[in-house]
Amino acid sequence: MNKKQPAQSGITPTSPIKNKVGSVFVPVRNIEKSRSWYCQVLGLNEADCEIVNGHLCPLPMDGVGIILDTMPKWGGDQPGGAASIETPAFMLMTEDLKGSFDYMKELGVNLVTEIEHEHWFVVKDPDGNKLMICLEW
Structure with a gap:
């Protein structure tokens, strides 16, 4: 039986995962309509917000990115779309x-x-x- 070894006091485990958020995905149903809405709300030029692979739209943000996504792999291909x-x-x-x-x-x-x-x-x-x-x- 494997037993976890107790963490030694004062030692932080090493992780290959960075303490950094790259982008946040926002589930959308209609990528063009959502791009227009977010561009209007954020004061972005739609021409600067390219739709990639038919379902992704990275928005040019200061700081953490936002990616609009119809999420075909996560329920976006269902009638109601992704949650x-x-x-x-x-x-x-x-x-x-x-x-x-x-x-x-x-x-x-x-x-x-x-x-x-x-x-x-x-x-x-x-x-x-x-x-x-x-x-x-």
Whole structure:
């Protein structure tokens, strides 16, 4: 029977996995429609957001990347598509929270919350993914 050896005090195990997030995948049903929506929300030029292999669209971001994906391998080929993100998995940052909230309202975005604690609010994208918009200090 294999027994785990107790970790020696003060010694951190070595891992080949980096302490770094490369990109976040966002499940979408219609890659073109989602690309347009995200480009409008983020102020990106659609021409700079190429659709790759018919189902991926990496967005040019500062910091951690976002990749829109119809996820054919993970249920995207099913009638309802891949499951949407029901709990915000990442934050999009802003220096103008009220201006961002008003902008999302003007775009007709589905607002899940009002501005909370003068720090954040949550919206839904066209696929029902919940996204948090957060004040950057």
